[in-house]
Amino acid sequence: MARRGGDWVYENNGGTCVAIAGADYCVVAADTRLSVGYNILTRDHSKICELAEKCVIASSGFQGDIKALQKNLSAKELLYQHQHNKRMSCPAMAQLLSNTLYYKRFFPYYAFNVLGGLDSEGKGCVYSYDAVGSYERTGYSAQGTGSTLIMPVLDNQLKSPSPLLVPARDAVTPLSESEAVDLVKDVFASATERDIYTGDKVEIVVINKAGTRREYIELRKD
Amino acid sequence: IFEYNGSAVVAMVGKNCFAIASDRRLGVQLQTVATDFQRVFEIHPKLYIGLSGLASDAQTLYQRLVFKHKLYQLREERDMKPETFASLVSAMLYEKRFGPYFCQPIIAGLGQDDVPFICTMDCIGAKELAKDFVVSGTASESLYGACESMYKPNMEPDELFETISQALLSSVDRDCLSGWGGYVLVVTPTEVTERVLKGRMD
Numbered sequence: 509m510a511r512r513g514g515d516w517v518y519e520n521n522g523g524t525c526v527a528i529a530g531a532d533y534c535v536v537a538a539d540t541r542l543s544v545g546y547n548i549l550t551r552d553h554s555k556i557c558e559l560a561e562k563c564v565i566a567s568s569g570f571q572g573d574i575k576a577l578q579k580n581l582s583a584k585e586l587l588y589q590h591q592h593n594k595r596m597s598c599p600a601m602a603q604l605l606s607n608t609l610y611y612k613r614f615f616p617y618y619a620f621n622v623l624g625g626l627d628s629e630g631k632g633c634v635y636s637y638d639a640v641g642s643y644e645r646t647g648y649s650a651q652g653t654g655s656t657l658i659m660p661v662l663d664n665q666l667k668s669p670s671p672l673l674v675p676a677r678d679a680v681t682p683l684s685e686s687e688a689v690d691l692v693k694d695v696f697a698s699a700t701e702r703d704i705y706t707g708d709k710v711e712i713v714v715i716n717k718a719g720t721r722r723e724y725i726e727l728r729k730d
Numbered sequence: 731i732f733e734y735n736g737s738a739v740v741a742m743v744g745k746n747c748f749a750i751a752s753d754r755r756l757g758v759q760l761q762t763v764a765t766d767f768q769r770v771f772e773i774h775p776k777l778y779i780g781l782s783g784l785a786s787d788a789q790t791l792y793q794r795l796v797f798k799h800k801l802y803q804l805r806e807e808r809d810m811k812p813e814t815f816a817s818l819v820s821a822m823l824y825e826k827r828f829g830p831y832f833c834q835p836i837i838a839g840l841g842q843d844d845v846p847f848i849c850t851m852d853c854i855g856a857k858e859l860a861k862d863f864v865v866s867g868t869a870s871e872s873l874y875g876a877c878e879s880m881y882k883p884n885m886e887p888d889e890l891f892e893t894i895s896q897a898l899l900s901s902v903d904r905d906c907l908s909g910w911g912g913y914v915l916v917v918t919p920t921e922v923t924e925r926v927l928k929g930r931m932d
Contacts, residue, residue: 657875660900664876698878 522705736907812839
């Protein structure tokens with residue numbers, strides 16, 4: 509098992525990841541701080557990995573496991589490309605990630621993931637995971653140390669039905685792309701104030717029909 | 731033990747006014763026992779205390795505080811200032827340092843010249859004064875995030891009511907131990923408005 513006597517093999521490197529799905533875009537954002545305990549190891553570490561053309565994963569948790577997981581997924585995606593002569597779609601990657609995580613059910617990846625991208629119809633999709641692969645397609649999600657601070661604000665602001673409403677309705681938000689990016693900047697600013705593991709910079713990746721663009725916004729460094 | 735009954739309390743400062751709000755659920759771990767439980771109590775018309783944490787300790791603490799305040803009123807022939815009251819609560823909690831009351835109080839009041847005052851403390855009396863908002867209870871992390879995003883300084887009473895209600899309802903919706911609506915009190919130098927909110931009834 510993961511713990512034997514005193515050997516605790518995991519560590520939480522902190523950080524927060526957020527993703528929001530729109531009608532024809534998807535915003536995935538994560539802060540760039542890497543910490544261990546009360547120390548900061550670096551202010552410039554990306555938690556986001558582009559797995560396929562329209563599919564991006566952001567993970568927070570134990571960076572050792574996250575690096576391994578992202579490498580594993582990239583390799584599987586490459587194999588898929590060779591075998592099927594096309595890149596993996598976002599829903600396919602979502603299932604692959606779930607299976608990869610569950611494969612290590614009894615010695616899990618300490619990784620809290622958020623997968624974002626465009627599905628085969630070009631609509632935004634966000635998939636949210638727990639550490640052992642349970643996943644759900646939602647309109648927005650936050651994972652990591654700042655997730656409890658951010659989720660209520662996203663529930664309140666995104667006019668799309670939250671996963672809490674029954675019956676489940678179409679999950680994408682009617683907000684425009686720039687409004688969604690502004691919302692992400694605001695929530696990260698708030699989370700930075702109150703969560704010690706979140707801060708330094710936020711890397712925002714926006715995926716839409718035209719392609720993928722990246723921007724960096726400065727956050728409080730304390 | 732702080733998560734035995736479930737609670738969410740928040741207070742915010744506006745322009746010459748303050749608002750204090752709480753959820754209404756009383757549970758015994760996962761079972762809901764009451765949906766109209768009062769957590770915010772009046773000490774005098776310009777001073778209120780919200781007690782989150784173990785419900786039994788919250789009620790006992792409230793009864794002891796009212797008792798002490800009534801004696802103060804008899805001796806000094808006036809109401810206690812919020813700053814003084816906060817020190818009183820802090821001292822009472824620290825008396826029980828090695829067998830504490832499992833409560834996290836939030837004190838909100840209008841002090842000298844009707845300047846709004848809010849503060850919170852941990853279960854053994856460490857005071858934390860704030861100029862903007864204070865939160866406590868099982869939903870405190872969610873409340874921190876929501877309040878931080880929604881708060882702005884110098885809000886009028888109506889806007890303050892809207893802000894605190896939205897922050898409270900969104901935060902308790904992400905916490906299974908608190909909810910069943912909200913109870914908001916907005917206090918200005920001239921009037922006190924009590925409102926009950928209907929949220930997700932779970």
